[in-house]
Amino acid sequence: MIGENLPALQVILPLFGAIIAALVRRGDIAWLVTLVTGVATLMVAFALLVKVLAGGPISYEIGDWVPPIGIEYRVDVINAYVLVLVSVIAAVILPYARTSIALEIREERRAWFYTMYLLCLCGLTGITITGDAFNAFVFLEVSSLSTYTMIALGRDRRALIAAYQYLIMGTIGATFYVIGVGLLLVMTGTLNLVDLSTRLVEVESTRTVSAALAFIVVGISLKLALFPLHVWLPNAYAYAPSVATVFLAATATKVAVYLLLRFLFSVFGAHFAFGQLVLTPMLLLLSVAAMFGASIVAAFQNNLKRMLAYSSVAQIGYVTLGIALATATGLTGGIVHLFNHAITKAALFLVLGIVFYCAATVRVEDLAGLGRRLPVTMAGFVVAGLSLIGVPGTAGFISKWYLVAAALEKGWWWLAVLVVASSLIAVIYVGRVVEVLWFRAPTETVAAVRDPPTVMVATAWLMVAATVYFGIDTNLTAGVASLAADSLLQGPQ
Amino acid sequence: MNLVQEILAHYNHWITIFLMVAGLYVVVARGNMVKKLVGLSIFQTSVYLLYLSPGKILGGTPPIIGEGYSGYANPLPHVLILTAIVVGVATLSLGLALVVRINEAYGTIEEDEIFETEEQFQPGEDE
Numbered sequence: 147m148i149g150e151n152l153p154a155l156q157v158i159l160p161l162f163g164a165i166i167a168a169l170v171r172r173g174d175i176a177w178l179v180t181l182v183t184g185v186a187t188l189m190v191a192f193a194l195l196v197k198v199l200a201g202g203p204i205s206y207e208i209g210d211w212v213p214p215i216g217i218e219y220r221v222d223v224i225n226a227y228v229l230v231l232v233s234v235i236a237a238v239i240l241p242y243a244r245t246s247i248a249l250e251i252r253e254e255r256r257a258w259f260y261t262m263y264l265l266c267l268c269g270l271t272g273i274t275i276t277g278d279a280f281n282a283f284v285f286l287e288v289s290s291l292s293t294y295t296m297i298a299l300g301r302d303r304r305a306l307i308a309a310y311q312y313l314i315m316g317t318i319g320a321t322f323y324v325i326g327v328g329l330l331l332v333m334t335g336t337l338n339l340v341d342l343s344t345r346l347v348e349v350e351s352t353r354t355v356s357a358a359l360a361f362i363v364v365g366i367s368l369k370l371a372l373f374p375l376h377v378w379l380p381n382a383y384a385y386a387p388s389v390a391t392v393f394l395a396a397t398a399t400k401v402a403v404y405l406l407l408r409f410l411f412s413v414f415g416a417h418f419a420f421g422q423l424v425l426t427p428m429l430l431l432l433s434v435a436a437m438f439g440a441s442i443v444a445a446f447q448n449n450l451k452r453m454l455a456y457s458s459v460a461q462i463g464y465v466t467l468g469i470a471l472a473t474a475t476g477l478t479g480g481i482v483h484l485f486n487h488a489i490t491k492a493a494l495f496l497v498l499g500i501v502f503y504c505a506a507t508v509r510v511e512d513l514a515g516l517g518r519r520l521p522v523t524m525a526g527f528v529v530a531g532l533s534l535i536g537v538p539g540t541a542g543f544i545s546k547w548y549l550v551a552a553a554l555e556k557g558w559w560w561l562a563v564l565v566v567a568s569s570l571i572a573v574i575y576v577g578r579v580v581e582v583l584w585f586r587a588p589t590e591t592v593a594a595v596r597d598p599p600t601v602m603v604a605t606a607w608l609m610v611a612a613t614v615y616f617g618i619d620t621n622l623t624a625g626v627a628s629l630a631a632d633s634l635l636q637g638p639q
Numbered sequence: 640m641n642l643v644q645e646i647l648a649h650y651n652h653w654i655t656i657f658l659m660v661a662g663l664y665v666v667v668a669r670g671n672m673v674k675k676l677v678g679l680s681i682f683q684t685s686v687y688l689l690y691l692s693p694g695k696i697l698g699g700t701p702p703i704i705g706e707g708y709s710g711y712a713n714p715l716p717h718v719l720i721l722t723a724i725v726v727g728v729a730t731l732s733l734g735l736a737l738v739v740r741i742n743e744a745y746g747t748i749e750e751d752e753i754f755e756t757e758e759q760f761q762p763g764e765d766e
Contacts (some may be wrong), residue, residue, distance in 0.1 A: 283726075321682060324723065
């Protein structure tokens with residue numbers, strides 16, 4: 147009974163959890179509700195992944211309405227993988243969240259934060275699991291609206307401006323997406339993604355379908371912060387509460403990337419998107435611009451949260467680079483980087499959350515010598531920073547290895563050089579922080595910082611350990627990613 | 640002559656496109672945060688029209704299986720747009736709530752004045 151309804155539970159659990167969290171009103175109890183819901187959602191996601199790996203795609207009919215009339219939830223290797231990623235991050239950071247939120251958000255608003263957290267989780271899992279284009283829009287807005295609220299809960303008044311700007315940009319992106327879906331509906335009369343892919347073949351050569359693809363790609367690109375549509379991201383990450391930043395940086399853009407993959411490969415098909423249209427050079431150009439442009443800007447940031455936010459824009463560039471190559475190795479690299487970057491950035495932002503908890507600032511000049519004061523915590527920053535650069539033995543190396551291999555496979559050695567060269571800029575911005583944190587004498591503020599709570603350090607180190615673990619054992623990450631890449635390249639099934 | 644007829648025959652699409660572009664222009668060109676939200680709403684509303692106008696068949700009947708009902712219009716777009724309207728209302732109300740909070744925090748809702756006090760948000764600083 148429960149086994150059959152897993153796909154629905156994946157979305158309904160966080161939705162109901164959110165309602166309960168809103169009703170209890172007390173921060174601590176809401177946290178407990180969130181923890182229970184988060185762990186349950188994680189178990190469902192794991193069960194789905196195991197089921198899909200054993201028995202192939204699962205199709206679930208919502209309310210027993212047969213697709214394509216009814217809404218279908220469809221789980222295959224790639225979205226089971228993304229679901230596990232999202233729910234792991236959501237569950238693992240919760241013990242950390244309690245302490246951090248207690249400091250950063252006022253008591254009467256804490257329950258609302260957890261409500262928004264669960265609603266955002268509901269929206270993200272919904273986008274990932276649904277097999278219906280319009281349903282994906284609704285979940286996109288559920289996750290976006292809750293995200294704006296989470297950002298606005300930041301203590302700094304600039305958080306309000308960041309949330310407002312993100313709301314404007316995010317709504318334009320979602321509306322572009324829905325325009326594209328509308329054009330597809332007019333041409334095919336269906337919204338079911340599988341059904342769309344078969345019916346699109348007949349009308350593929352029309353201008354309406356090309357316009358639909360353009361609207362959908364631009365709309366989703368705004369959501370995943372593809373350069374130059376990333377302007378909302380740095381402020382949103384910098385001023386949101388620390389926990390919200392960790393959660394968003396590790397999951398929100400990744401789910402948008404998944405949606406893009408789904409449309410480009412499963413709905414339109416690689417032969418159309420990359421064969422008949424000129425998506426490869428355009429995506430390549432923007433990806434390389436992101437890798438260099440955003441990395442260089444990151445090197446000049448004083449606020450560490452903003453630095454990592456710009457670095458996120460750069461890292462998204464590597465993911466879209468893998469997509470642009472549209473080969474098995476390239477896609478594997480892109481998808482595995484989705485996972486590796488999520489855990490690396492989560493680890494880094496978790497450390498920054500601890501820094502903010504202890505020192506009440508994340509400006510680099512105020513933190514000179516912090517490595518000597520908090521050696522365990524800041525060692526985590528160094529290890530995760532190495533993964534961000536892509537040093538062998540860390541998760542970041544694996545994905546860059548695949549990307550370089552994919553570029554060489556195509557004979558584009560210059561692209562391989564660019565991937566390596568842009569990683570060197572990461573050496574500069576990570577190295578600069580390491581230099582200030584470890585090799586300068588502690589300032590008075592740093593000498594006076596309080597000790598970090600054990601639970602926060604433990605959570606951060608769990609994530610840091612994951613970046614090392616997945617740099618050595620790649621069975622789960624690269625293995626599943628290459629399965630997912632193969633199934634995407636087979637196109638519409 | 641043909642071209643004129645062609646343009647007139649698709650007048651619903653022209654209205655849609657006009658609203659879409661006008662809304663987007665207001666979002667970009669206005670510095671007042673409430674006016675920006677008005678533009679955003681117009682932009683979203685144009686999409687309702689994009690969905691609804693192809694959903695109507697002239698002389699079509701309600702979608703009922705039975706004698707005398709043929710050539711019915713697809714009711715799906717209307718249902719979708721009901722959902723989209725709800726999403727639009729939620730977005731607008733959240734946006735207005737944020738503007739209220741911004742007004743409390745800064746004492747103004749003009750972007751230029753806020754950017755003067757917060758240099759992080761100046762448009763040139765990002766690039």
